[in-house]
Amino acid sequence: MSSPNVPALATLPQGDEEGYEEKNVHEVYQQIASHFSSTRYKPWPIVERFLKDLKPGAIGLDVGCGNGKYLAVNRDVFIVASDRSANLARIAQKHQPHSTIVADILHLPHPDSFFDFAISIAVIHHLSTPDRRVQAIREILRTLKPAAEGFAGGKALIYAWALEQKNSRRGWDKGDPQDIMVPWVMKGTPSADTPPDQPKVFHRYYHLYEAYELEQDINRAGGHVLESGYEKDNWWAIATRTGAESS
Amino acid sequence: MKLITVNFLACAVKGCKAAPASYPLHFRDAELELQELEFQPEFILNIIPRIDWEGMRVMAKELGFPNIPDNKPEGDALKDERLLKELHRLLLETQVVEGRLCCGNCGHEYMIKEGIANFLLPSHLGLVIPSIAFLNAC
Numbered sequence: 001m002s003s004p005n006v007p008a009l010a011t012l013p014q015g016d017e018e019g020y021e022e023k024n025v026h027e028v029y030q031q032i033a034s035h036f037s038s039t040r041y042k043p044w045p046i047v048e049r050f051l052k053d054l055k056p057g058a059i060g061l062d063v064g065c066g067n068g069k070y071l072a073v074n075r076d077v078f079i080v081a082s083d084r085s086a087n088l089a090r091i092a093q094k095h096q097p098h099s100t101i102v103a104d105i106l107h108l109p110h111p112d113s114f115f116d117f118a119i120s121i122a123v124i125h126h127l128s129t130p131d132r133r134v135q136a137i138r139e140i141l142r143t144l145k146p147a148a149e150g151f152a153g154g155k156a157l158i159y160a161w162a163l164e165q166k167n168s169r170r171g172w173d174k175g176d177p178q179d180i181m182v183p184w185v186m187k188g189t190p191s192a193d194t195p196p197d198q199p200k201v202f203h204r205y206y207h208l209y210e211a212y213e214l215e216q217d218i219n220r221a222g223g224h225v226l227e228s229g230y231e232k233d234n235w236w237a238i239a240t241r242t243g244a245e246s247s
Numbered sequence: 248m249k250l251i252t253v254n255f256l257a258c259a260v261k262g263c264k265a266a267p268a269s270y271p272l273h274f275r276d277a278e279l280e281l282q283e284l285e286f287q288p289e290f291i292l293n294i295i296p297r298i299d300w301e302g303m304r305v306m307a308k309e310l311g312f313p314n315i316p317d318n319k320p321e322g323d324a325l326k327d328e329r330l331l332k333e334l335h336r337l338l339l340e341t342q343v344v345e346g347r348l349c350c351g352n353c354g355h356e357y358m359i360k361e362g363i364a365n366f367l368l369p370s371h372l373g374l375v376i377p378s379i380a381f382l383n384a385c
Contacts, residue, residue: 018370057293059255078294080255082366089363096284097339099252102365109259109357109366111270116297 007170010128010179010205017128024205025126026084028184032202033087035186037067046231047121048073050157050238058116060154063105063140064123068092071100077117080110105136110143118144118156122234125160125207128179130217133207137221141241153240155226158218163208165233178208209235248362251338253306254299258350259357259366269352271302273309273385277346277359284339291331291338295319303338312337349385356385 013020029036047070054060056076065071065081066088072095082103083089093100103109105123118140127133137158144154166173170182181203214235215225228237253271263269300319307315315337320330347356348364358365 056289057297059294059297076290076293078251078297080252084367086363086365090361093363097249097287097290099249100363101248101252101256102363102367103259104367107259107261107366107368109256111255111257112264114255 007180007182009177010181013128020128028202028204029085030087032184037091040067040069044232060115060117063120065092068095071095071098108139115143116154121159134217134220141223144241146241156239159234159236160209160214162233162235163210168233182206248343248364250341260353263352266352269350272348275347275349277343280342280344282342286335288331291335
């Protein structure tokens with residue numbers, strides 16, 4: 001029997017994916033929001049570079065913005081940030097000059113073919129089936145400006161947690177299970193049902209991406225990968241829409 | 248929620264995005280609040296090209312701001328600092344703290360609470376959508 005603080009295999013949903021993610025992702029973030037936020041403040045270098053390279057006046061999305069740490073990177077662009085957790089959206093709201101809403105990645109409340117850029121950092125790994133992960137990418141790509149003559153089109157930067165991270169404190173690697181429950185331990189936050197000194201443990205569902213899987217999902221979603229790589233235990237890719245499958 | 252946000256929003260219901268009536272979303276019972284923000288003329292100048300002017304005029308009119316120019320300012324008009332300040336005030340400093348956003352196509356209403364609009368659909372909230380309720384658009 002494993003300790004509650006060690007990642008465990010996920011029992012995947014049998015049909016009710018939305019309900020499964022509600023319980024194993026959304027409800028957890030609602031509860032850990034402020035603690036989670038206090039541990040998330042340093043932007044990852046590639047995300048920072050992507051945002052700083054944008055032209056002033058560019059309009060974009062931060063899908064699954066969490067506490068909004070990337071909203072502080074570039075104040076010359078305008079970002080509509082969204083998160084599934086209202087508690088996280090409330091924390092992200094303070095970043096100027098941007099704006100924050102609550103939305104679901106599979107049903108983004110944004111017009112088609114409009115945005116100059118989008119980022120979605122450490123989000124799609126919370127969707128519990130391959131189809132839903134591809135749909136999420138397709139939904140992000142839908143909002144981007146398509147390429148036109150002399151214009152490359154809007155770009156999306158997507159990050160997902162990597163399976164290959166044997167040097168991280170998590171230690172998992174190629175060949176290990178990809179669908180897991182990862183504990184979030186909250187210490188020193190007494191609540192009605194927890195004594196003050198006992199840490200409270202929440203479990204979030206993750207699908208760990210293996211090498212090339214993110215690129216494959218982007219291709220299946222009708223996207224075109226411009227650049228991709230590995231940073232901070234995550235796989236990342238910058239993608240645009242391709243002409244044919246963009247609708 | 249800053250008023251500029253509405254320019255970049257559409258109904259979350261998939262079938263609505265192609266329908267012209269779904270854009271822009273319409274405020275209902277909007278409670279407005281002014282939250283001051285440093286005036287950056289360059290920022291306003293840079294985003295004007297990306298504003299859907301007609302969508303913004305519709306919104307401004309519905310909220311009772313009638314003094315928006317009919318056409319998007321260009322050329323010398325952009326040197327008018329008073330105009331840029333007015334746009335700054337309207338788009339970035341005017342916030343909707345409570346109210347609803349309504350889709351003109353399906354009639355669905357999205358709640359705004361504490362300045363944050365919530366676009367989760369009834370299915371996300373574990374509810375079944377009664378289709379009849381969506382027949383009368385706002």
